[in-house]
Amino acid sequence: MRYLDKASIEHIAIGAAFLGTGGGGDPYIGKLMAISAVEKNGPVKLYSVDEIGDEDFFIPAAMMGAPSVSSEKFPNGSEFVKVFQKLARYLGEDKIAGTYPMEAGGVNSMIPIVVAAQLGLPLIDCDGMGRAFPELQMVTFNLDGISATPMAITDEKGNIGIFETIDNKWTERLARAATVEMGASALVSLYPTTGAQMKRSGVHHVVTLSEQIGEIISSNHRDAKEKLQELLTLVSGYELFQGKIVDVIRETKGGFNLGKMNLEGIEAHKGGNMKVHFQNENLVAERDGQVVGMTPDLLCLVDYETLTPVTTESLKYGKRVRVIGLPAHEKWRTDKGIQTAGPRYFGYDYDYVPIEELVKKAVADHV
Amino acid sequence: MYRIGIDVGGTNTDAIILDEFHQLVHSVKSPTSLDIKTGIEASLRKLLQESSIDKTQITHAMLGTTQCTNAIVERKKLATVGVIRLGYPATASVPPYTAWPDDMVEKLSGNYALVHGGYEYDGQVLSEVDEDEIRELLAAWRGTVESIAVIGVFSSIKNDQELSVRDLIHEVYGEEYPVSCSSLIGSVGLIERENATILNAALCKVIETTTQGFVNALEEEGITDAAVYLCQNDGTLMSIDYAKQFPILTIACGPTNSIRGASYLAKIKDTMVLDVGGTTSDIGVLQDGFPRESSVAVEVGDIRTNFRMPDIISVGLGGGSIVRVDESGKISVGPDSVGYRIGEEALVFGGSTLTTTDIAVRLGLADVGDKRLVSHIEEAFAKAVQAEISAIVEQAIDKMKTSSEDVQLVLVGGGSIIIPDSIRGVAGMMKVENGSVANAIGASIAQISGQYEQIYIYAREPREACLKDAEAKAVKQAKLAGADSDTIELVEVEETPLAYHPENATRLRVKVVGKMK
Incomplete structure (x- = not known):
């Protein structure tokens, strides 16, 4: 057990935005919410999964909706407790032992800290993705057959809904429709889990990892190269490309932000090009026509100089970035994981190949 | 027909006159005063006396000022x-x-x-x-x-x-x-x-003092028929009434004016600009005649805003930067400077502090003060200092580059004499005449803009209609700010679709620019 202070929160927000692979919200607003909650209610305890009881009961909390809406109309702050308690009462559980993030991301790493501060609950160092994904069934708990519902959804106005669905894809469909009606931004609490389930099916140490990533990115005493090397070592990642965004093509289809960006190589990759496809989160990267990284592995865009994570919402012509690829958690590399969030699920006509092999192959081809 | 451009900086108040063909007629510098007004008056008086133009022929007067920026940074007059x-x-x-x-x-x-x-x-x-x-x-x-x-x-x-x-x-x-x-x-x-x-x-009080100081100074110097403007940070102008409503828009107009003034003097619309002052140097990029805007959130006095701001980096290198050698023989330049005391402290002016200007004079790059006072400096040492200066500039230029190709560099500012003739990463360097008053020139040639942003739902209203609507609203803003409606053109369109919304909701931002009336 340890306490999260203001500096830890700032680092977690940045590191989680990195693992958010373009999605998961703007870390600035997330950080402000968490810091105000901690300043008002006192510091939050962080437990590792080894420290929680198997029989104890935990509920995550997250924001669902368009990140650009939440940067304008952010929560009241009381919704978290409301949605949380509503779900607990519905489940007939009077004792909730703690909360944890659903996914990594600038906002969604911070919401559970707000809940933990307000309710005096511990935060558990675990989430359900180890990254961010666009849909509610893309959670490691789902891979192990844990139901997303009963689920509670609320808005700042006080509307509350409870869903019980026949499967987790239906949870996504119904919750998506409700979110749009609630003003394209809602708070959700779902995947109620026991300590044993978290130990078996969660992605562990993700809060600590986010914090370590954030620490490296925020340190301004070293130059970009040194920081990058340290970052790549920490996450077992690869720098796939150095480029400038020369075009961003987007369309809004089926309630998602679908698109691709073209990067023109700079410095080490001068003369080359890269295409990155995304559905809120970055999904596939092609360098000079060859796939060099694909979902469920992580494709993270960071600012060329500062290594600050670049979210899909803030992609801008002319921005200089580095594209970093890292292996997904092993649960995503199983058949069920690839089926749920691999390239074919998103409509790309090829089989999943782990990033380590793609990088090795690219080097071999080059030689 | 004449235009007057004034730049009220932290140290100097510069004033210039352009004629109807946009040719520089005359320029002067005098110290900035505490009350703003007396400094502007002194500069104006000197400018008008020395150029002896007909005051009644002055049609426009533009002011660029860092007063609002300083008020926020220094927490004064708020x-x-x-x-x-x-x-x-x-x-x-x-x-x-x-x-x-x-x-x-x-x-x-x-x-x-x-x-x-x-x-x-x-x-x-x-x-x-x-x-x-x-x-x-x-x-x-x-x-x-x-x-x-x-x-x-x-x-x-x-x-x-x-x-x-x-x-x-x-x-x-x-x-x-x-x-x-x-x-x-x-x-x-x-x-x-x-x-x-x-x-x-x-900022409502400081803008009142500044605009009144400017208007009163003009009146006292007998300039009564001119249209009066203030500069914004995106290289465009606004009327005094508009500036009083939106003083925040003057933030960072100084570097913007120097970049645009440099572009004007060098007659180049796409280039990198290095403005060397007494204590610091600013580097900015000019794209199609306007400063490149910063793509990250901008902090003003440690407060986060989402302002359109020029993408500028500042380094602690100027004409008054102090040169030091440590025990191991390592040379350092700046970031501290003798600042406005350069006239007493630099070696070439009989002082006892070794500055970048002394090095420039020793190497024959500049001819100020008494060069015999630096003849004792060994040439090899002077060259080593110059290499350090080059390294600082090269690193800053590299940060601003968007490709590894060499860039065109325009050099302005009073301290530009210290910059060596060739810099790694720079294909061509141009030192322009009158570069020391680039800010005031930038002020006098600024244009008028209008910007509009809204979320449109393309599924309910065709995209073309949305674009037209946004443009009309931006044009209205520009006209309100004093633009001539015949010259207004669209310069920027930015579309951002909103995630998770099924009806093609898009955030649309447009910007228009026109010549002033």
Whole structure:
């Protein structure tokens, strides 16, 4: 057990935005919410999964909706407790032992800290993705057959809904429709889990990892190269490309932000090009026509100089970035994981190949 | 027909005259005064006497000033502000002034209220404004706040709530009471827009002093027929009345003016510009005649805003930078400088501090002061210092580059004599004549812009119609700021689709620019 202070929160927000692979919200607003909650209610305890009881009961909390809406109309702050308690009462559980993030991301790493501060609950160092994904069934708990519902959804106005669905894809469909009606931004609490389930099916140490990533990115005493090397070592990642965004093509289809960006190589990759496809989160990267990284592995865009994570919402012509690829958690590399969030699920006509092999192959081809 | 451009900097007040063919007639420099006005008067008087032009032929007078920037950075001359956020029950999780420096909140009195109001992203009402709630608040604040900032959730979609609250404040506190509405100031992103609106409200007194000082100085020097303007940070102008409503727009206009002035003098529209002052150097990039805008959130005096700001980096290198050698023989240049005392402290002026200017004179790059006073410096040492200067500049230029190709560099500013003739990463370097008054020239050639941003739903209204609507609203802004409607053209369109919304909701931002009337 340890306490999260203001500096830890700032680092977690940045590191989680990195693992958010373009999605998961703007870390600035997330950080402000968490810091105000901690300043008002006192510091939050962080437990590792080894420290929680198997029989104890935990509920995550997250924001669902368009990140650009939440940067304008952010929560009241009381919704978290409301949605949380509503779900607990519905489940007939009077004792909730703690909360944890659903996914990594600038906002969604911070919401559970707000809940933990307000309710005096511990935060558990675990989430359900180890990254961010666009849909509610893309959670490691789902891979192990844990139901997303009963689920509670609320808005700042006080509307509350409870869903019980026949499967987790239906949870996504119904919750998506409700979110749009609630003003394209809602708070959700779902995947109620026991300590044993978290130990078996969660992605562990993700809060600590986010914090370590954030620490490296925020340190301004070293130059970009040194920081990058340290970052790549920490996450077992690869720098796939150095480029400038020369075009961003987007369309809004089926309630998602679908698109691709073209990067023109700079410095080490001068003369080359890269295409990155995304559905809120970055999904596939092609360098000079060859796939060099694909979902469920992580494709993270960071600012060329500062290594600050670049979210899909803030992609801008002319921005200089580095594209970093890292292996997904092993649960995503199983058949069920690839089926749920691999390239074919998103409509790309090829089989999943782990990033380590793609990088090795690219080097071999080059030689 | 003449135009006058004035730049009030921290150290000097520069003034220049352009004729009707946009040729530089004359330029002068004099020290900036505490009250602004006397410094401008002194510069104007000198300018008019030395050039002996006909005062009645002056049609335009433009002022560029760092007064507002300095007020925020130094926390001086700021008004107390009451903040009204329309958004309850939403947004309570991050109240106004969160993450502001404590001393700044204290200076502004820290008064705020989160009241009913605001819109959804699609223009539906989030909650209605409660007039009694606002009246009660105004009764409680009476006498404690000098200015009010009004910020509504999604006011960039619909701002009638903000405007009705403004009218109510005017009804209660009087027509002249300064009110800043966020929808007229910033774009989507509540916190950043709110911060900019609060700063704008806090600047109402300093902008009054500055504009009055300028207008009065012009009158006292007998310039009575000229149209008078202030410079914005994007290289465009605004009228005095507009500037009084939006003083925040003057922030960072100094580097912008120097970049545009440099472009004008060098007759190049796409280039990198290095402005070397006495203490620092600014590097910016000119794209099609305008400074490249920063793509990250900009902090003004440690407060985060979402302003359109030129993408500038500053390094601690100037004509007065102090040169030192440590015990191991390692040479360092700056970041400290002898500043305005260069005339006494530099070796070439008989002083005892080794500065970058002394090195330039020793190597024959410049001819100021007495070069015999630096003849004892060994050439090898001088060259080593020059290499250090080059390294500082090269590193800064590299940060601003968008490709590894060599760039074109235009050199301006009083301290530019210290820059070596060839720099790694630079294909061609141009030192322009009159480069030391580039800021004032930039002020005199600024244009007028208008910007508009809103979320449109393309599924309900065709994209073409949305673009037209946005452009019309930007044109209206530009006209309000004093642009000639015949010359207004669209210069920027930015579309951002909103995730998770099924009807193709898109955030559209357009910017237009026109010549001034």
